[in-house]
Amino acid sequence: MTENPWSYGTTTGHLTGTNLIGWRVEATDGHIGKVDKHSDEVNDAYLVVDTGVWIFGKEVLLPASTVTRIDLDEHTVHIGLSKEQIKDSPEFHSDKHLADQQYREEIAQYYRTGGPFPGGSRPA
Template sequence: MTENLWSYDPASGHLAGTDLTGWAVEATDGHIGKVDKHSDEAGDAYLVVDTGAWIFGKEVLIPASAVTVIDLDVQSIHLSLTKEQVKDAPEFQSDKHLADQQYREEIASHYRAGGPFSGGAGAI
């Protein structure tokens, strides 16, 4: 498990500077969308995933620590999250995600509470 929710696990295969935009994103139980935006800034890394028609075009902010594998050969990213966990995530709000610490904590709380970061089953 990565200590910081907003950092990539060293075993994920993340290479700083790699443009992940447009890459396929896979939950533990199937395809969920593609990367719309991302950051690999140390301590503040994330993916913004466009879920497309799957959940009516919702974009979600995924902390980098949810990434288990970055497959450079097929340009796909695998998460430790299920489709349901992604579906239940708060919608990405581009005007808040960088400046609003309360919004970021809401996102973090979602992924920690009963999710893969809570220490329960499925924890990374």
């Protein structure tokens, strides 16, 4: 991850203003879902990924720094995390969490270290 977890890395291919909603999301070891929401605001960029039935409809908040590559032709966002890391990540509730700075710092810490998250388990 980059120094600021809420910013895209310079080599990801991210183009400000690109609507990523509905794009396929790939972890390092396979498909995890689709982008449900996103922000490309400076120092506040993130993806909300709907994992669908893969982990029972869980949505996860991924800081922009977890993005390793955006394929504009294939409409695919590649994440530098495994399925297990994403599965073990904190659950996201947009009505509670988008404005909650403490939650966002905990999210950033989870992805900086690979866990643990309060109430969750550390990825294997």
